[in-house]
Amino acid sequence: MSTGTAQRPVIRAIVGSLLAGALALGVAHALLGRAFENLATDTDDRSGIVALNALTAVVQSPQSSDDTLRRTVQGWQTRTSGITASRIVRIAGAELLASTAAHDSVEAEAPRRLERDEKPLFDMAQRLRSAVNLNRDEGAPRKNEIEVESLPKGGRSFSGPFVEDGEISGLVQVQSIDTAVPRRPSWWITLGLILMVVGCAVVPAFVFRRRSRVATWGAVGAGAIGLIAALTLHGSFATKALMEAQAQGDAAIAARARSQADAVSAVIPGDVATEDSLAPGAWDTDVYRRSRGRLTADATILPAPPMPSVFGKSLFLLFAFALVLLATTVLGGFHALGRALRDNRVAYAYILPAIVGMALLVYFPFVYGVVLSFTDSTLYNANQGVAETWIGLRNYADIIFDFNVFSHGDNGWVVNYSNFYWTLFFTIVWTITNVTIGVTVGLALALVLNIKNLWFKPLYRVVLILPWAVPNYITALVWKGMFHRQFGVINQVLEIFGRQPISWFDNPLSSFATALATNGWLSFPFMMVVSMGALQSIPEELYEAAEVDGASWRQRFFAITLPALRPALVPAIILSVIWTFNMFNVIYLVTGGEPSGATEILVTQAYKFAFERYRYGYAAAYSTIIFMILLVYGIFQNRVSRATEA
Amino acid sequence: MSNDLASLPPIEAPSLRKRVASVGRYIAGIRADRASGRPGQRRWMHVAAHAFLLLMVAITLYPLLWVTTIAFSGSQSLAIVDLPEHATRWDRVRAVIPWPSTWSSQNFVSVLSDQPFGKWLFNSFLVSFGATILGLGIACSAAYAFSRLTFPGRRVGMLSFLVSQMFPGTLMMIPLYIVLVQWLNLGSSRLGLILAYATTSVPFSVWMLKGYFDTIPKDLEEAALIEGATTGQIFFRVILPLAKPALAVTALFSFMSAWNEFILAATFMNEEGMYTAPVGLRFFVGGFSQQWGYFAAGALITALPVTILFLFLQRYLVSGLTAGSVKG
Numbered sequence: 001m002s003t004g005t006a007q008r009p010v011i012r013a014i015v016g017s018l019l020a021g022a023l024a025l026g027v028a029h030a031l032l033g034r035a036f037e038n039l040a041t042d043t044d045d046r047s048g049i050v051a052l053n054a055l056t057a058v059v060q061s062p063q064s065s066d067d068t069l070r071r072t073v074q075g076w077q078t079r080t081s082g083i084t085a086s087r088i089v090r091i092a093g094a095e096l097l098a099s100t101a102a103h104d105s106v107e108a109e110a111p112r113r114l115e116r117d118e119k120p121l122f123d124m125a126q127r128l129r130s131a132v133n134l135n136r137d138e139g140a141p142r143k144n145e146i147e148v149e150s151l152p153k154g155g156r157s158f159s160g161p162f163v164e165d166g167e168i169s170g171l172v173q174v175q176s177i178d179t180a181v182p183r184r185p186s187w188w189i190t191l192g193l194i195l196m197v198v199g200c201a202v203v204p205a206f207v208f209r210r211r212s213r214v215a216t217w218g219a220v221g222a223g224a225i226g227l228i229a230a231l232t233l234h235g236s237f238a239t240k241a242l243m244e245a246q247a248q249g250d251a252a253i254a255a256r257a258r259s260q261a262d263a264v265s266a267v268i269p270g271d272v273a274t275e276d277s278l279a280p281g282a283w284d285t286d287v288y289r290r291s292r293g294r295l296t297a298d299a300t301i302l303p304a305p306p307m308p309s310v311f312g313k314s315l316f317l318l319f320a321f322a323l324v325l326l327a328t329t330v331l332g333g334f335h336a337l338g339r340a341l342r343d344n345r346v347a348y349a350y351i352l353p354a355i356v357g358m359a360l361l362v363y364f365p366f367v368y369g370v371v372l373s374f375t376d377s378t379l380y381n382a383n384q385g386v387a388e389t390w391i392g393l394r395n396y397a398d399i400i401f402d403f404n405v406f407s408h409g410d411n412g413w414v415v416n417y418s419n420f421y422w423t424l425f426f427t428i429v430w431t432i433t434n435v436t437i438g439v440t441v442g443l444a445l446a447l448v449l450n451i452k453n454l455w456f457k458p459l460y461r462v463v464l465i466l467p468w469a470v471p472n473y474i475t476a477l478v479w480k481g482m483f484h485r486q487f488g489v490i491n492q493v494l495e496i497f498g499r500q501p502i503s504w505f506d507n508p509l510s511s512f513a514t515a516l517a518t519n520g521w522l523s524f525p526f527m528m529v530v531s532m533g534a535l536q537s538i539p540e541e542l543y544e545a546a547e548v549d550g551a552s553w554r555q556r557f558f559a560i561t562l563p564a565l566r567p568a569l570v571p572a573i574i575l576s577v578i579w580t581f582n583m584f585n586v587i588y589l590v591t592g593g594e595p596s597g598a599t600e601i602l603v604t605q606a607y608k609f610a611f612e613r614y615r616y617g618y619a620a621a622y623s624t625i626i627f628m629i630l631l632v633y634g635i636f637q638n639r640v641s642r643a644t645e646a
Numbered sequence: 647m648s649n650d651l652a653s654l655p656p657i658e659a660p661s662l663r664k665r666v667a668s669v670g671r672y673i674a675g676i677r678a679d680r681a682s683g684r685p686g687q688r689r690w691m692h693v694a695a696h697a698f699l700l701l702m703v704a705i706t707l708y709p710l711l712w713v714t715t716i717a718f719s720g721s722q723s724l725a726i727v728d729l730p731e732h733a734t735r736w737d738r739v740r741a742v743i744p745w746p747s748t749w750s751s752q753n754f755v756s757v758l759s760d761q762p763f764g765k766w767l768f769n770s771f772l773v774s775f776g777a778t779i780l781g782l783g784i785a786c787s788a789a790y791a792f793s794r795l796t797f798p799g800r801r802v803g804m805l806s807f808l809v810s811q812m813f814p815g816t817l818m819m820i821p822l823y824i825v826l827v828q829w830l831n832l833g834s835s836r837l838g839l840i841l842a843y844a845t846t847s848v849p850f851s852v853w854m855l856k857g858y859f860d861t862i863p864k865d866l867e868e869a870a871l872i873e874g875a876t877t878g879q880i881f882f883r884v885i886l887p888l889a890k891p892a893l894a895v896t897a898l899f900s901f902m903s904a905w906n907e908f909i910l911a912a913t914f915m916n917e918e919g920m921y922t923a924p925v926g927l928r929f930f931v932g933g934f935s936q937q938w939g940y941f942a943a944g945a946l947i948t949a950l951p952v953t954i955l956f957l958f959l960q961r962y963l964v965s966g967l968t969a970g971s972v973k974g
Contacts (some may be wrong), residue, residue: 095969218844246753342799344795346877347791347797350790350881351787351788351792352792352796354788354848355803358848360825361825361841361842362810362813362845364819365820366818368821369817369818369870377964392816441702444698445699454695463706464702468960469953470953471905471906471952473908473928475709475929477941480931482715488724496738582814584907588909589908606814606816607816607819610819611913625874627812627814630814632810
């Protein structure tokens with residue numbers, strides 16, 4: 001064995017463990033950095049909210065009145081650090097009671113009416129009022145009682161309700177600059193841990209370098225142990241550092257609360273500490289104005305609750321990825337890949353753009369969609385990682401094991417139209433009826449157009465192909481217009497014959513009929529064209545021979561025409577089933593699922609779950625089930641058609 | 647719609663000879679018991695055929711004439727004529743006949759001038775054109791590699807393109823939204839839609855072009871190789887010029903499918919100024935908006951070019967279906 005091959009496991013172990021270590025610890029490093037940043041943001045939020053609550057206490061104290069309000073707010077702000085502007089707005093009369101914003105003190109001094117471009121302030125005040133009332137009525141925190149917004153020029157604004165005589169009459173707003181500086185995770189620790197992983201993997205590879213199998217697997221095993229150790233160590237460092245950062249944040253907030261207590265008592269004359277609402281510790285609240293429970297009433301820090309892990313469930317995923325990377329490199333996967341790439345670089349260069357585009361915008365979305373189906377991702381938590389929202393198979397269970405198709409209501413049994421099985425049933429009925437209509441009409445037309453010496457044949461053909469040529473969303477909207485209750489021509493025709501006009505979309509059956517008419521209209525030309533092509537390929541002599549032998553037209557049809565049509569019709573029907581099953585535009589634009597979702601097919605239902613109810617995870621599971629159904633259909637169809645061919 | 651064609655399973659050529667033989671045997675067993683093909687019977691058949699065809703032509707044309715009538719009526723109403731309070735039967739019949747009470751091009755003028763429809767058409771054109779150029783460029787080079795070069799992963803690659811046609815649109819849409827809108831920040835942008843349309847058209851185009859490239863004889867390339875041409879030169883100087891007709895047809899199909907696409911555009915284009923024509927047409931008559939005159943005029947403007955294009959191209963679509971099928 002030459003030295004070159006003996007060295008190979010060692011080199012691969014070094015490269016592989018370096019890559020795996022860099023991936024695992026790099027991500028861990030980044031996650032810790034983000035955790036630090038979140039903590040800093042959180043501290044800024046708390047600091048702003050303490051200031052907001054303190055100001056609210058000031059302006060709501062019985063001593064203040066509309067006349068003194070402006071001076072009080074000004075006085076409070078000069079004693080408070082980091083606040084750039086404060087405003088008090090009263091909803092009644094849309095009045096700006098006080099403002100310390102630079103613009104307001106020079107050009108438009110408060111008190112005054114709100115101006116047109118200040119409408120957002122007024123809206124926000126009303127929003128807060130309804131939020132507080134809603135939360136009180138429901139006895140649960142449902143909507144934010146304090147709104148936090150990032151300002152375009154940096155800094156944040158905090159707005160809370162303004163209470164007068166026990167009723168919410170407006171809002172109090174403060175704008176603050178961001179002061180908390182996030183910690184940076186240490187690169188030295190990360191680098192040291194990466195080196196540790198490399199060291200673990202290299203030792204067995206070097207020791208057994210003459211026996212390449214042992215060296216390879218030893219490097220993988222030791223590398224895995226090194227990875228676990230490094231991640232665990234990093235985790236404990238991270239927890240410790242975060243605890244420290246959190247303690248610092250708590251200390252800053254406690255100091256803030258105490259300084260605010262001083263500011264408040266300086267602004268309001270008299271003994272303020274006796275009032276409950278002026279206890280500085282109570283100012284440290286969350287956005288529902290509930291105490292965070294980190295400070296006592298006089299703003300001393302309580303012991304911190306245990307810190308949740310930085311990585312949560314993603315730790316395991318990270319480890320798995322790193323291990324795969326390590327094993328692939330060490331076992332020579334990348335070496336082989338590299339050689340294949342080098343040997344066929346011309347071919348790969350030609351397909352590279354297609355592969356990159358497809359990977360980014362087709363394959364990745366597919367995989368990500370399947371992953372999403374295992375989460376309860378919605379619009380509201382879409383920025384959270386997959387690990388935090390992971391719920392396993394619950395979406396699938398919710399869809400598949402929900403058998404409440406019928407429920408007993410006041411008027412007897414009613415169908416639950418949003419149930420999966422109803423939609424599946426409807427989709428199947430929809431597909432079968434449509435394909436039947438399409439094949440029957442298309443085949444009939446093709447047979448008629450196949451009559452010898454028929455006049456105007458090309459003209460008929462061009463006209464009858466038109467429905468296929470018109471974009472189907474336009475067809476759908478046109479038919480929707482024709483089925484209009486009051487002005488649609490279909491109802492006009494009914495009235496000519498003395499019938500009452502029909503509200504087509506109020507009844508599942510008539511609603512289904514509208515979609516069926518639309519889709520029937522646009523789908524028969526495809527079948528017609530396919531059948532015509534196949535009919536033309538039947539030699540004329542066959543029919544002549546049959547005629548000479550005295551075969552009836554029915555015998556000719558079943559013995560000659562149908563068998564000759566089958567090779568063309570079977571794939572066309574397969575295709576048409578898939579098209580109809582997925583015919584989004586017709587259902588979405590014609591019936592829109594009316595009445596109350598009765599005429600949704602699976603794809604439109606999935607779309608509505610995703611983009612009207614914003615249940616991304618659930619919609620993804622729904623779509624995955626649709627994919628499975630189509631896959632099973634495809635395999636089954638393939639078997640059947642192959643069996644019939646043979 | 648045309649994109650789904652790539653998923654068409656091969657049609658096996660009917661073994662016609664065998665069938666002729668079996669049919670011949672079948673027919674030989676049948677007694678000739680009556681004379682057929684009398685002239686009178688033929689004439690009746692033709693009359694019945696024309697009656698049926700005319701009925702189908704009426705059904706086919708009515709919605710199209712209806713939308714044309716609304717477009718030229720000059721008003722926004724869905725009704726062809728305004729019915730009086732107590733309409734007689736004749737009034738109602740008049741309301742069904744697709745002929746406007748007054749002819750006016752007002753709807754066409756205002757949909758292009760007062761409404762932002764011109765801008766939407768422009769968006770549609772830009773997006774479809776961009777997607778066609780980009781998609782076709784990507785597809786031809788990939789199709790060439792798949793047709794002429796051998797490399798590991800060739801079969802898997804072709805198959806994966808085929809399988810990707812089965813991915814349900816709604817499943818892709820959420821992640822596509824996340825990739826394009828949240829990561830690449832291309833929400834309500836033409837570029838985002840171009841990228842989405844170009845990549846989704848690639849599998850169909852690759853299959854179509856590969857099929858055509860396969861039919862180009864290899865002799866030409868071999869001759870070029872002997873002359874010392876590189877792969878790139880063969881691709882650009884030999885294959886592409888020969889494949890011009892296929893390129894044109896493929897390009898027109900991808901243009902048409904982008905031009906007619908509705909769901910993706912409706913989901914991604916939230917700003918009114920960035921709508922494409924389909925989204926804009928739906929905007930006229932969706933929800934509580936009832937501007938049927940604008941819709942009808944806009945629909946004619948949007949659909950007429952692609953409809954005519956389709957009538958010319960459907961020959962290729964159908965021959966593509968059958969050609970691909972006979973080869974198997």
